[in-house]
Amino acid sequence: MEIAEGTLLLIGAIFALLVTGLPLAFITGLVALIFAFGWFGPMSLPLVTSRVYGFITEYSLVAVPMFVFMASLLDRSGIARDLFNAMRVFAGRLPGGVAVQTVVVAFFLAALSGIIGGEIVLLGILALPQMLRLGYDKHLSIGVVCAGGSLGTMMPPSIVLIIYGLIASVSIADLFTAAITPAILLMVSYIGYVLVRCLRNPEMGPPMSDEDREDGFSNRGQALKAIVVPGLIAGMVLGSIYGGVASVTEAASMGVFGVLLAMLLRGEFTLPTIHKSLDQTMTTCGMIIWIGIGAAALVGVYNLMGGNDFISDMILGLDVEPLVIMLVMMLILLVLGMFLDWIGVAMLTLPIFVPIVTELGYSPIWFGILFAVNMQVSFLSPPFGPAAFYLKGVAPAGISLKDIFVSLLPFVAIQLCVLTALLLWPNLAMWPL
Secondary structure (H helix, E strand, C coil), X not given: CCHHHHHHHHHXXXXXXXXXXXXXHHHHHHHHHHHXXXXXXXXXXXXXXXXXXXXXXXXXXXXXXXXXXXXXXXXXXXXXXXXXXXXXXXXXXXXXXXHHHHHHHHHHHHHHCCCHHHHHHHHHHHHHXXXXXXXXXXXXXXXXXXXHHHHHHCCCCCHHHHHHHHHHCCCHHHXXXXXXXHHHHHHHHHHHXXXXXXXXXXXXXXXXXXXXXXXXXXXXXXHHHHHHHHHHXXXXXXXXXXXXCCCHHHHHHHHHXXXXXXXXXXXXXXXXXXXXXXXXXXXXXXXXXXXXXXXXHHHHHHHHCCHHHHHHHHHHCCCCCHHHHHHHHHHHHHHXXXXXXXXXXXXXXXXXXXXXXXXXXXXXXXXXXXXXXXXXXXXXXXXCCHHXXXXXXXXXXXXXXXXXXXXXXXXXXXXXXXXXXXXXXXXXXXXXX
């Protein structure tokens, strides 16, 4: 069998098994074993195990459970809730003020943890009912919660960027540095969209009364105190990385320590809270690792079959401008992101795409930022956008999945506009490096 036929058969096997409902980790692992034995014979098992061993022994992976644990602790402490209530004091009487406040809080939470699901659930519990109670447009409120919660793919310490750096063998600190401007650009774009809609039609986001605005904090001094703690934690994590004081893994551990200390000082440190946070961390990291193991085995076998050279020669052999090749890769990522988990997309495509990007003369750091924006789009894109399902689990009665997906379409368009801008003007991301 030629490699072209093998490639079509491999892709067909993956999508055929996806229809059965099997987890992606089992599908990729099973396909890897079948092709290893079928292509190389029964003595090929060490080819698979060596790839798996190389993946699970990466030191950078240690940062993932640390950041997941930090996010789990934040979800169960009152730190995030107080941050949201504090921002309410500063929202003022501006039309759409609570929606703007929600985006800003989401940005802060992204800087604290880099985990998306937890942010959307938290904002769905804190922000969505309040916006609906104040008379905000349902679709605008839903879109703000999901789009703001998805900022975790971009804003350091993003788990997406950590996994990208591990696969692409590039500096995670450089990825974090390059991601800040695009993350701010996305946040500002969301805020701009909200303000334009609400200023043109104030009924979409009615201003808050003084009673609503100061609920929970009697003055701005108390509100500022509630902002200081998460600000210090985020500053400790990111400052230690950018200052060269700690690696990403060490900074993640410092972040966990900071959250635990804050919980202790606030009287929220309890064994049940720690137990539930550890349980959620184990579940989330187990999913990440198992998908990574299956995809690492599959990509390793495919590369040994000659697949990476085949795909590289096919793409580089196109008689088109390099930018068109980049557009093709972006389209592939967007389509795969509609059906696969971001970890699976990363593990399956990046080992092939990153060498092509480098050969075209582009920076793999810049491509990492494009990949992260792509994955942010995938979190909102139907039919399997995870953000919609996270929110559906905590949304008030009467909000359907159709309502959520319809609400997300304007924000998907904003993300695609930012992706296009980063593609055309790489210095939007690369200027700090």
